[in-house]
Amino acid sequence: MTRRRPVRSALPALLLLAGACAPALQAQRDDPLQGLDTFLERVRTDAAIPGLALAVVRNDSVIFARGFGVLEQGRTERVDAHTLFAIGSNTKAFTAAVVGKLVEDGRMHWDDPVTQHLPEFRLFDPYVTRELTMRDALSHRSGLGRRGDMIWYATPFDRSEVIRRVRYLEPNTSFRSQFGYQNIMFVAAGEAAARASGSSWDELVATHLLQPLGMHRSNTSVRALQGVANVATPHSRRDGDVVPIAWRNIDNAGPAGSINSSVLDMAQWVRMLLGDGELDGRRILAEATVREIQAPHTIAGTGTDSLFPMRHFSAYGLGLGLSDYYGRKLLMHSGGIDGMLSTVALLPEENLGLVLLTNSDAHSIYSPLTYDIIDRLIGAPRRDLTARAIENDVTARAAAHKAEREMEARRVTGTRPSLALENYAGTYDSQLYGAVDIVLENGRLVATRFDTLRAPLEHWHYDTFRATWSDAAFGRSLITFALDATGKVASLEVDGLGRFRRAPAQGRDR
């Protein structure tokens, strides 16, 4: 088992479109809900998921809504359709909808440059700063790629500081040349909406969406869960076992993923989207807004996949993944944050939608299970992609364990640091990620970040040390120091985060 993961892979797994398989077709004429309970309970057990909830909406009715398993491993309270989970990146479509409301009110336009509302907003390239629109920010085509998450993840920076620092993130691909999942652009979109309206993103979501949709148990921050009953506990794999972990506060990335909700509350959102913006005869979003959110904006992959022969196109709308599935448009998004994974899926032509929430991040069945449930509901052949995914998870854990052993084997023995340990102590700074402090404590080097994260350093080889972080989500990382021509330590490099330069004096801004 992977005991600890390196920083890079500890990034919250917000997103994704899908991956699995399917051959021939055959009609199912049974009740599609027949046996669904048994199936879900079996999957939950097989995938070692403590708690799971599912709601299915068809023809504007909730035809299925129930929970399976427990709120927390080792306890007895059951998950039900009212249990609150973190929905992670399924928040993104809410952010797009909030922007849509402001478009409807004439306060902004989809094609407004973000700088029109956040004049201080800067990206690495001046052309991109000038050209990046609200639409771009909501459709993962900034060119920054899936990077920069460590600016916000477990840092003390607030949303505006997160956005300020993204200017130092070098582009990964040329602007709009390809899909690249980007959380901070959603934070920027949310902050732009806040600035344009004079209300916080959290207030906008509550006022324009949660309240009118009757999502009364839902909220936009882990802070709002204090004292609330029936809240799922997040779980992750630690030392081989699925165990309860702490809720992660991601308020500083709120518009990219901080909503908490239940399957019944989320069913309201799904009914509204399937109703082209209307819920119970009340208009929540203009039809044009729903259309905009569901229109393809960015090509996401080639779409072709020998395991998915019924799919030809994959794209991203505004906060929603899009594809064609058996000749129908499928809208789908996943969400993941520490200890929680979820999926929302809609087939508007079938007037069908579902919400799947789980309280574990130690599995990858959220997407295949969603397809399996859809296949049951639409009478497509049953492929049991979930079983395959559970097998793959086992294989992947073994592969990760092997990779770790191989990494250990690449450690060069018999080397020692170039300098005495105290010479490595100091403050190292990155414009992007802030400071790493290296201190000497009782003859050992210790790395600290923001007084919240500590890692004793063990010598690895040459001037490379291995850090074992106090927050298990960060796992272990290798830190390599570089000497300058005078033989002094000039910088350090943390794998996945790049270079931190040694600050000339103490007490620099972090």
Add this chain to the structure above:
Amino acid sequence: MPRRARIVLTMFFVFASSASPARAQQLGRLDDYVTRAMAAWEVPGLGLAIVHRDSIVYARGFGVRELDSRERVDEHTMFAIGSSSKAFTALLLATLIDDGAAKWDDRVIEHLPWFQVFDPYVTREMTLRDVLSHRSGLSRGDLLWYGSDMSREDVVRRVRWLEPSWSFRSQFGYQNIMYLTAGEVVEELSGSTWDTLVRERIFTPLGMRTSSTSIDALASMPNVASPHARIEGRVTPIAWRDIDNAGPAGSINSNVREMAAWVRLQLGRGEYGGQRVVSAANHREMWSPHTIVATDTASERLYPETHFRTYGLGWFMEDYRGRRLVHHGGNIDGMSALVAMMPEHDVGLVILTNMNGSGLPATLMRRIFDLYIDGPGRDWSAEVLAFTKQRLEQAEARQAARDSSRARDTSPSLALERYAGTYESRLYGTVVVTHEGGRLRATYGPAFDGALEHWHYDTFRARWQDPQLGTTILTFTLNARGEPARVDVEGMGEFNRQADSVSRAAGGIR
């Protein structure tokens, strides 16, 4: 909560069994359908070939080469394929990439150092993929080459003055000059002309012996269709347009028999008759979506079978009834063509017609592909014709509204001869306005030559001698001295009056 409810199941699709006697019968009945559709759409002549499982299963001509003549179209009759040529240019680049001469993500300036577009960032970032996928942000600029005597290279060199219509890669915008740019890259990489390379690398291996890249080649050929257009309400033969200077964007001429070989190459993923023309990997790139093509609600209502419209490299791609269609039309003066494939059924077709801007080929495509899915489906010809007529009426209404907005009883600010002069645009070159026999006359390049009739105030309408070119509105603006400073030409932009042209033109006339 509703745990279990009966829901109506929808059966998505069943792949039609392949070759069947029923299909042979249906193909037989196709003749009638095509004949009736041609009459409805007023298309004088048409060639159609269908390729299924690497064989030509249907190839014949309909109607006449020239209206009021007796010469029948057959499967050897030559037509212009127009923009269906673009896939030839993309394929040539693919073969050069196979050779290792370039990569898809190479920047254009790496191969054409003199290449420049309006915005420096875009000049720097534009890749071979971008020039082949209509995402440059430049709208057409076609009057640089259409009816002009500029060379391909001249046209590409002038594109630096074409101001972007949209932000780079923000949306689909059809761009012929970028295909000319791709042609220049092909010539730079190969050291031969685009025309030679099309012959050597495509026509020859495919046995396309009579196909050509210039209308020059048609002069000596016996079986050539004449182009037709609707002029003052009547379908009339018109002259062939020489578009050699836009070759890589659309100058190929061929017949359905030879184009069937091209379709076989495509369905063979780059292999034809056991011979590999382009690698499967680079063929796949051409069929990978690169740019999203936006749709409007009216066309979404007409085509509910389609959810995604995209452009690859030289090909449009869309989903249709759960299958992928790959296609590209071609329209040049008096000719409408279409090459289309439904790879999952290993079927493709070529439709060549001698009628200007006709929607008929796309309706026949759907009719024929429906036969391969599950037999005759919608009456595409009738439905789309009704839709097209409706759109045409709307366009005519808009034109009528514009005509009626003409202000009455105005006269030009100046005596007519004072508008005479030479007007320059750094993009397009020169428009010459002369005063002859009491009337103003405008000329632009060798093709545009027409009298100016006063419209209102300082606006005139040019009625071009070539009826195919229609009319164009020109508006003169006076400077503070009361002299014409510039003329704004509809669809082209502003041309500034040359300082010395005042005295010269005036002197010449008096």
